Amino acid sequence: MADTTAQAPAHPAAGTTAPAPAPTPKQWIFxxxxxxxxxxxxxxxxRHPRNRSAxxxxxxxxxxxxxxxxxxxxHGLFIADVLGQxxxxxxxxxxxxxxxxxxxxxxxxxxxxxxAMAAVTKHLxxxxxxxxxxxxxxxxxxxFATLDHLTKGRIAWNVVTSYLLSAAENLGLKDEIAHDERYRMADEYMDVTYKLWESTWRDDAVARDVETKQYTVPGRVRRINHEGKYxxxxxxxxxxxxIQRTPYLFQAGTSTAGKAFATKxxxxxxxxxxxxxxxxxSVQEIRALAxxxxxxxxxxxxxxxxxIIVAETDALAQAKYEEYLTYADLEGSMTLFGGWTGSDLSQYGDDDDFQFAGPGAIRSMVSSWSATIPGTDGVKWSKKRVAQELAIGGAxxxxxxxxxxxxxxxQHWVDETGVDGFNCSYAVNPGDFEDIINHLFxxxxxxxxxxxDYAADTARENYLQDNAGPRLRPDHPGAKYKWPAE
Ligand SMILES: Cc1cc2nc3c(=O)[nH]c(=O)nc-3n(C[C@H](O)[C@H](O)[C@H](O)COP(=O)(O)O)c2cc1C
Incomplete structure (x- = not known):
C-alpha cells in the first residue's frame, strides 16, 4: 500500500513568501x-515453537x-499483574x-x-x-524508591486498584472492597507515597562528605506523620x-471514579x-478532566x-496471524474474558448470536470488533467467534x-483520535517485538x-520529552511536597 502520509512540501506560489517550515510531526510512544x-x-x-514465554x-x-x-x-517494557486467578x-x-x-x-x-533488566540496559x-x-x-x-536507584531513574508504576474477587480472597478478605471505595483509598495512598518520596528528604540532604564526616546532613530529613482516613x-x-523520586506513573481507569483518579x-x-x-x-474527555x-x-x-503483526507483505502478515491462531486455546480466551468482565460465557449457547443476545458488555464489544473488521456484516458472532477475536491480543x-x-x-488512529502512542501486545516472544523493530520502525x-534514539536517561524525560528533568512536573499533585535545597 502506498505511503499516504509522507508528502513532499508544497511549492510556494510565485510572488508569495516562503511558507514556514512544516512542524515536526508528533513523535509516537511505543x-x-x-x-x-x-x-x-x-x-x-x-506451545508455539518460537515462543519462549513458557x-x-x-x-x-x-x-x-x-x-x-x-x-x-x-520507550518501555511494561509488566501487567494480577493477584488472583x-x-x-x-x-x-x-x-x-x-x-x-x-x-x-x-x-x-x-x-x-x-x-536484572536494569543491569543490561541504560535507557529502556x-x-x-x-x-x-x-x-x-x-x-x-x-x-519503588529502591528500584528507581537501581534503574537510575527508569522505573514506572502502573497504579491499579485490583479487580478480582480471587485477589481479595488471596489477600485475606472475604469480599472485594467496593470499586469506588478502592479508588478513594488509592487517592489517599498516592498522597502518602508522594509525601514519602518527595518531602522527607531535602534535596541536599545526602552529603556523603568525608571531610565533614556527614553522610546525611542533620536537619534535612523529616517525618510526614500522615494520619488519614485509611x-x-x-x-x-x-x-x-x-533520581525521579516519584516513579513515572501509568494508569488505566475507565469508570467515572477511575478517570477522576487517572487524570489527577x-x-x-x-x-x-x-x-x-x-x-x-476518551482522549477528549481525559484532556478536559485533566x-x-x-x-x-x-x-x-x-x-x-x-x-501488531507485521511482515514483508500483507499476505505474509495475515498468514502469520492465522498460523498463530492455530495454537490459540479458546477455553483460555473465555477464561480471560470471564475475569475481565465478570461474564461467564459458558451460560450461553454455542449458536447464540452475540450481536443480539447476551449482556451489554459483550454486545458492545462485538459491535466494536465488527466495526473494525472488514467484511463481517451479517456474519454470526457466536461464542466461538468472540473467543477467537479475543484469542490473540485480547481486546x-x-x-x-x-x-x-x-x-x-x-497513523489513522493517531490522526483520528489524538493518541500519543501504542501499548503493543504480542503473541510470540521472541518474534513479534523484533518484527516491529525490524520492519515497522x-x-x-x-x-x-x-x-x-532515546531523548534522555530517565523514564519521565523519555516519555514527556519536554526538557524539564526527571522529577514530577509542577502541575502534578505530588509536586507540592518537594523539599528543595535552600
Ligand atoms: C492496557 C491495560 C492494562 C491493564 N493492566 C492491569 C493490570 O496489570 N492489573 C490490573 O489489576 N488491572 C489492569 N488494568 C485494569 C485497570 O487498572 C482498570 O481496572 C480498568 O481499566 C477498569 O477501569 P475502572 O476500574 O476505572 O473501571 C489494565 C487496563 C488496561 C486498559
Missing part, C-alpha cells in the same frame, strides 16, 4: 506490554527481551478451564526481573504494575532520595476501546493497546500487514513519527 506468565493475552500460544521464570527471558527492546528503541468462566470459583492454555496462570512476581523504561489495595503505602514506596505513616522514607495522578494513560469514536471520546484538575493536558500521555485493536499497511493503520522513522 511500549511493549508483557506479563510474568506464559499466557498474557494469548492463551495457548505458549520460560518466563528464567532470568534470561527478561534480560534478553530488555536488550532487544532497548536496541530497537522501544481468573475463575468466573464455568464458575464461579472454577480454576480448571484456564490451566491448559496458561491463561494468565501461572503468574510470577513482576518486580523480581526488574533489577521498566514499568511494573502494583496494587494500592492490599499493601501498606510505605512498603511499596520503599520498593492510612497512617510516620516516615521518613528510609531510602535516600532517588497519572502521567501516561492506557486507553481501552476498539473504535476510533470511543478512543477519540485541565479541570489543574493539570496541563500536555503532560499526560495517552497510549492505546494494539496487536486490543489489531494492525496486521506490511510495514506500510501497519504504519497507515497506526524504519518506516515510521522515514515518516518522521518515531525517534532514532
Amino acid at each position: 511500549n511493549a506490554f508483557t506479563m510474568n506468565t506464559p499466557g498474557h493475552l494469548a492463551a495457548g500460544l505458549w 520460560h518466563h521464570n528464567d532470568i534470561e527471558y527478561w534480560t534478553d527481551l530488555a536488550k532487544i527492546l532497548e536496541a530497537g528503541k522501544f 481468573y475463575d468466573v468462566y464455568k464458575g464461579p470459583g472454577n480454576l480448571e478451564p484456564g490451566l491448559a492454555g496458561a491463561a494468565q496462570f501461572p503468574v510470577s512476581d513482576p518486580f523480581m526481573p526488574i533489577s 523504561t521498566l514499568g511494573v504494575t502494583a496494587s494500592t489495595t492490599y499493601e501498606a503505602p510505605y512498603l511499596l514506596a520503599r520498593r 492510612y497512617r505513616s510516620a516516615g521518613p522514607l528510609q531510602v535516600a532520595p532517588s 495522578h497519572a502521567e501516561c494513560l492506557f486507553l481501552p476501546g476498539m473504535t476510533v469514536e470511543s478512543v477519540r471520546k 485541565a479541570q484538575q489543574g493539570r496541563d493536558p500536555a503532560t499526560i500521555k495517552m497510549i492505546m493497546g494494539v496487536l 486490543h485493536v489489531r494492525a496486521i500487514g506490511s510495514p506500510h499497511t501497519v504504519a497507515d493503520i497506526l 524504519p518506516v515510521l522513522r522515514a515518516r518522521g513519527v518515531f525517534w532514532h
Whole structure:
C-alpha cells in the first residue's frame, strides 16, 4: 500500500513568501506490554515453537527481551499483574478451564526481573504494575524508591486498584472492597507515597562528605506523620532520595471514579476501546478532566493497546496471524474474558448470536470488533467467534500487514483520535517485538513519527520529552511536597 502520509512540501506560489517550515510531526510512544506468565493475552500460544514465554521464570527471558527492546528503541517494557486467578468462566470459583492454555496462570512476581533488566540496559523504561489495595503505602514506596536507584531513574508504576474477587480472597478478605471505595483509598495512598518520596528528604540532604564526616546532613530529613482516613505513616522514607523520586506513573481507569483518579495522578494513560469514536471520546474527555484538575493536558500521555503483526507483505502478515491462531486455546480466551468482565460465557449457547443476545458488555464489544473488521456484516458472532477475536491480543485493536499497511493503520488512529502512542501486545516472544523493530520502525522513522534514539536517561524525560528533568512536573499533585535545597 502506498505511503499516504509522507508528502513532499508544497511549492510556494510565485510572488508569495516562503511558507514556514512544516512542524515536526508528533513523535509516537511505543511500549511493549508483557506479563510474568506464559499466557498474557494469548492463551495457548505458549506451545508455539518460537515462543519462549513458557520460560518466563528464567532470568534470561527478561534480560534478553530488555536488550532487544532497548536496541530497537522501544520507550518501555511494561509488566501487567494480577493477584488472583481468573475463575468466573464455568464458575464461579472454577480454576480448571484456564490451566491448559496458561491463561494468565501461572503468574510470577513482576518486580523480581526488574533489577536484572536494569543491569543490561541504560535507557529502556521498566514499568511494573502494583496494587494500592492490599499493601501498606510505605512498603511499596520503599520498593519503588529502591528500584528507581537501581534503574537510575527508569522505573514506572502502573497504579491499579485490583479487580478480582480471587485477589481479595488471596489477600485475606472475604469480599472485594467496593470499586469506588478502592479508588478513594488509592487517592489517599498516592498522597502518602508522594509525601514519602518527595518531602522527607531535602534535596541536599545526602552529603556523603568525608571531610565533614556527614553522610546525611542533620536537619534535612523529616517525618510526614500522615494520619488519614485509611492510612497512617510516620516516615521518613528510609531510602535516600532517588533520581525521579516519584516513579513515572501509568494508569488505566475507565469508570467515572477511575478517570477522576487517572487524570489527577497519572502521567501516561492506557486507553481501552476498539473504535476510533470511543478512543477519540476518551482522549477528549481525559484532556478536559485533566485541565479541570489543574493539570496541563500536555503532560499526560495517552497510549492505546494494539496487536501488531507485521511482515514483508500483507499476505505474509495475515498468514502469520492465522498460523498463530492455530495454537490459540479458546477455553483460555473465555477464561480471560470471564475475569475481565465478570461474564461467564459458558451460560450461553454455542449458536447464540452475540450481536443480539447476551449482556451489554459483550454486545458492545462485538459491535466494536465488527466495526473494525472488514467484511463481517451479517456474519454470526457466536461464542466461538468472540473467543477467537479475543484469542490473540485480547481486546486490543489489531494492525496486521506490511510495514506500510501497519504504519497507515497506526497513523489513522493517531490522526483520528489524538493518541500519543501504542501499548503493543504480542503473541510470540521472541518474534513479534523484533518484527516491529525490524520492519515497522524504519518506516515510521522515514515518516518522521518515531525517534532514532532515546531523548534522555530517565523514564519521565523519555516519555514527556519536554526538557524539564526527571522529577514530577509542577502541575502534578505530588509536586507540592518537594523539599528543595535552600
Ligand atoms: C492496557 C491495560 C492494562 C491493564 N493492566 C492491569 C493490570 O496489570 N492489573 C490490573 O489489576 N488491572 C489492569 N488494568 C485494569 C485497570 O487498572 C482498570 O481496572 C480498568 O481499566 C477498569 O477501569 P475502572 O476500574 O476505572 O473501571 C489494565 C487496563 C488496561 C486498559
